[in-house]
Amino acid sequence: MKWNIHYRETWLHHTNPSLKLMVLLLLFIGVLFVHNPNVLINFSLGLLLLFMLYTGYPWKFLLLFFLPFFLVFVSTASSMILFGEGKTTWFRWGLIHVTEESFLRGMHLGFRALSFALLGLLFSLTTRPVCLFYSLMQQLKLKPKYAYSFLAGVRLIPMMIEEFQTVRNALKVRGGVNNGLFEKMKRYAIPLLSQSIRRAQRIAVAMEAKRFSDDNERTFYYEIGFGKNDIMLVVVFIVVTAVAYYAGVHYPYIPVEDVR
Amino acid sequence: MKPIASVERLRLKFPGKDTLLFKDLSITFYEGEKVLLLGPSGCGKSTLLQVLSGLIPHSIDVPMKAERVQLPDHWGYVFQDPDSQFCMPFVDEEIAFALENIGVPREQMKERIENLLEAVGLFVDPHTDIHTLSGGMKQRLALASVLALEPDVLFLDEPTAMIDEEGTKEIWQTVKQIARDKTVIIVEHKIDHVLDFVDRIILLNDQGKIIADGQAQTVFSHYKDVIASQGIWYPGVWDEYMAKRQYRRSVVQQEEKMIHLRQFRGYRLRDVKIRVEEATVRAGEWIAITGKNGAGKSTLLHALMKLIRTDGTYELYGEDSKRVKQLHRLLAFVFQNPEFQFVANSVREEIAYSLRLEKRKEAEIAETVERLLRRFHLWEQQNQHPYQLSMGQKRRLSVAASIVSGQRIFLLDEPTFGQDAKNTFALLELLESYREQGATILMVTHDENIVKHFATRRWVIEDGRLVKDEPISQHSPQAAVPSV
Amino acid sequence: MPATTKGLKLVDILTTIVISVVFGIIYKIWGPLYYSVKPLGFHIDQLIYGMWFIAASVAYLLIRKPGVALLAEIAASSGEFIMGSEWGLEVLIYGVVQGLLAEVVFAAFRYKRFDALVVSLGAIGATIGSLVMDFYKGYIEALAPWNLALFLIARFIGAIVISGIFAASLVKALEKTGVAQMLRPASKDDYDALDR
Numbered sequence: 001m002k003w004n005i006h007y008r009e010t011w012l013h014h015t016n017p018s019l020k021l022m023v024l025l026l027l028f029i030g031v032l033f034v035h036n037p038n039v040l041i042n043f044s045l046g047l048l049l050l051f052m053l054y055t056g057y058p059w060k061f062l063l064l065f066f067l068p069f070f071l072v073f074v075s076t077a078s079s080m081i082l083f084g085e086g087k088t089t090w091f092r093w094g095l096i097h098v099t100e101e102s103f104l105r106g107m108h109l110g111f112r113a114l115s116f117a118l119l120g121l122l123f124s125l126t127t128r129p130v131c132l133f134y135s136l137m138q139q140l141k142l143k144p145k146y147a148y149s150f151l152a153g154v155r156l157i158p159m160m161i162e163e164f165q166t167v168r169n170a171l172k173v174r175g176g177v178n179n180g181l182f183e184k185m186k187r188y189a190i191p192l193l194s195q196s197i198r199r200a201q202r203i204a205v206a207m208e209a210k211r212f213s214d215d216n217e218r219t220f221y222y223e224i225g226f227g228k229n230d231i232m233l234v235v236v237f238i239v240v241t242a243v244a245y246y247a248g249v250h251y252p253y254i255p256v257e258d259v260r
Numbered sequence: 261m262k263p264i265a266s267v268e269r270l271r272l273k274f275p276g277k278d279t280l281l282f283k284d285l286s287i288t289f290y291e292g293e294k295v296l297l298l299g300p301s302g303c304g305k306s307t308l309l310q311v312l313s314g315l316i317p318h319s320i321d322v323p324m325k326a327e328r329v330q331l332p333d334h335w336g337y338v339f340q341d342p343d344s345q346f347c348m349p350f351v352d353e354e355i356a357f358a359l360e361n362i363g364v365p366r367e368q369m370k371e372r373i374e375n376l377l378e379a380v381g382l383f384v385d386p387h388t389d390i391h392t393l394s395g396g397m398k399q400r401l402a403l404a405s406v407l408a409l410e411p412d413v414l415f416l417d418e419p420t421a422m423i424d425e426e427g428t429k430e431i432w433q434t435v436k437q438i439a440r441d442k443t444v445i446i447v448e449h450k451i452d453h454v455l456d457f458v459d460r461i462i463l464l465n466d467q468g469k470i471i472a473d474g475q476a477q478t479v480f481s482h483y484k485d486v487i488a489s490q491g492i493w494y495p496g497v498w499d500e501y502m503a504k505r506q507y508r509r510s511v512v513q514q515e516e517k518m519i520h521l522r523q524f525r526g527y528r529l530r531d532v533k534i535r536v537e538e539a540t541v542r543a544g545e546w547i548a549i550t551g552k553n554g555a556g557k558s559t560l561l562h563a564l565m566k567l568i569r570t571d572g573t574y575e576l577y578g579e580d581s582k583r584v585k586q587l588h589r590l591l592a593f594v595f596q597n598p599e600f601q602f603v604a605n606s607v608r609e610e611i612a613y614s615l616r617l618e619k620r621k622e623a624e625i626a627e628t629v630e631r632l633l634r635r636f637h638l639w640e641q642q643n644q645h646p647y648q649l650s651m652g653q654k655r656r657l658s659v660a661a662s663i664v665s666g667q668r669i670f671l672l673d674e675p676t677f678g679q680d681a682k683n684t685f686a687l688l689e690l691l692e693s694y695r696e697q698g699a700t701i702l703m704v705t706h707d708e709n710i711v712k713h714f715a716t717r718r719w720v721i722e723d724g725r726l727v728k729d730e731p732i733s734q735h736s737p738q739a740a741v742p743s744v
Numbered sequence: 745m746p747a748t749t750k751g752l753k754l755v756d757i758l759t760t761i762v763i764s765v766v767f768g769i770i771y772k773i774w775g776p777l778y779y780s781v782k783p784l785g786f787h788i789d790q791l792i793y794g795m796w797f798i799a800a801s802v803a804y805l806l807i808r809k810p811g812v813a814l815l816a817e818i819a820a821s822s823g824e825f826i827m828g829s830e831w832g833l834e835v836l837i838y839g840v841v842q843g844l845l846a847e848v849v850f851a852a853f854r855y856k857r858f859d860a861l862v863v864s865l866g867a868i869g870a871t872i873g874s875l876v877m878d879f880y881k882g883y884i885e886a887l888a889p890w891n892l893a894l895f896l897i898a899r900f901i902g903a904i905v906i907s908g909i910f911a912a913s914l915v916k917a918l919e920k921t922g923v924a925q926m927l928r929p930a931s932k933d934d935y936d937a938l939d940r
Binding site: 024025028032065068069071072074075076078079080083084085095097102105109112113116117118119120121123124129145146149150152153154156157160161164182185186189190192193194196197198199200201203204205207208212214259260 | 752754755757758759761762763764765766768769770775776779780782787789802806819822823825826827828829830831832833834835836837880881882883886887888890891910913914917918921923924926927
């Protein structure tokens, strides 16, 4: 998304987007198999450090981006804490049953959500969609018709948000909608979707009018390859993971190795 | 002369329509010609361009057949809507997209892009966000990326329909510079700047049949009445209209204060986006709000409707606007894109909508709706879906549906934008009839003719500020200037 | 000349992606709504979870071609991701799995039925997809049995109502506007009419 914010480009901005995506997805899947809260806490801290140092955004904005994730942390953790099963009861009130196990599991889930969020931010704050899709075409052989369609879609996001505002204003001017949530959602969706369908059709025709075709031999305005930043990327994440694991196992904060 | 594009006995039908759009249409274009296709909206001019370029049926699936079709080898196509012909976010990337498609080596791209931007007179940093360009600049970018394909034939499909007067002029200037040695086939409704460029005019009727085809000046002067009846903006159309109307403005100078503003400000987030030191609007006034793109004209309307945060004094009928609970019952607001404000599934229900919200009696609703359907010439369409109407009908419907509760203050955001001459005059006359009955109109417009012939006052907005508030002299009917 | 390309045509892909981006915006708005009702407990949040499957249903009903349901979910979740989703990378993976399972349901009908029932089943498929992910990610099996049951029922019902029934009625409404017709291929009747 285009935040009109000035940011500094760091080495993370100059890594290969496909590689970065792959590494982060791999870590995402890896985190699913971490059941030791100590390791997870360390790993989250490592990501937090990278987030603060190398996304290149001013502190004020980093905090702003980060705020909603705190809510996710609380909401993810809470239902497991309140309703999860466990043996060592801490608190019981009606249906609410907080146990040591469910509390730890809940906190673990919270940190997991946090690390997913950080992995996402590390990627989206340091990658231009255009570079990502050029890289996906060049390194991962994504078909151009998909890549450019995605780029056209991304380009329309600010326009759609504007239109969303317009529809909201228009409804206000008409006196609002007074028959229920679903009716209201339809009132928003129909103008936005029909406008989008027409626009998509026109863009597709315009692209083909400019001789776009998957069968042509095409050249690329941006040639995206690999460099020493990519080695750095791999090394940094191996180090973060290894340190998190080693410290979590040998110097635990909490004497629990598996929250399941 | 060598033929460069042609069709013979073309038949074409849009899915779901009862009749053929073209029945056995034959036409040939020759190398180097500059041709203008004229005809009423919906007669198939754009469709014909799409057939001649091969976009139908290659990219658009429309049933057609022809005995023979000759497509040009190298062609480029500029479309009407500046916001839906790009797929990339930045100027250089968009032109590069076209270069990539035809396999231009990467090393040559930078230079080619710079040359193309220069050719169309777009002197911006190549890496500029397309979103920040004006409509006229976007269309010149579209021309640049089409020129990247090195076309012999240019198809221009109403390239200025959604562009203001200034942008329109720039676009045609550019076309004239770059297309001297090319074949150019144009569909256009605003022909002021095109007439001196084309050498051949083809006139179609609403049945998709060619009624005239020949040397530009001859066709234009012989068929002026037909062209006028088709709603085309040709030079002198305003003068002829004003003469025909035997215009006399009934002076409705009323004392009733409708709006009073003092130290009025409108905000977006924390920034003041529009401010008015002091202004009073009385019944029967028609205020044209003018100013450059992005000066804050629409923002002023939004502030008056309180769609954004405001402060300062804002009185409606002498009462503090803060005490007015339902502003939309006093102010009618018409947006630029009518579709966004449609809420019902039929024209009739669309007009009835606000009345139903107000829980008016069924008999009263039926009576009011019927009256408006007739007054706004929508009677025949009353059971259609609002989205299925023509551009002019949509616009009229959006006005009818907005003013149905009997509001006497109309806020209109460029209501005639992109409309043909016929629909523009029809809408202006409707608004004028309400004004004569004491309604007040505040209207954002770029059209100096509307300011001159319809407005009673002009507000000029500059950098988010009302800088000029002047009456338009109540001149007598203008002597019709002899037309071209 | 038309319909010689294999797979989806550019216009199908682009339309699917662009409408999915609209849903991406809705998905993004849905996030704060979801976690603001979550602390209320008793899985009220699960009733609205089904919104995150709607792109697949609507795209399938509109474009009616193999692959669009999966593409729609991927595109909508990418849009949500790009706009800064609170769930980060997670939404992408969920999108893929949910879209895939909805697609399986539509494939089981050989892409021949386009009604509320089929998309409701598709929504159930997507729900199963999301549960598979939750099983790995959220230890949902460790919830108290009554609580887990409530959780599952709420999510399934929400999915059927929003991404089944509501999606179908939304597409009906779009068909009335006339824009949906642009997406459907011309019929043989239309071609025959050329010879009359």
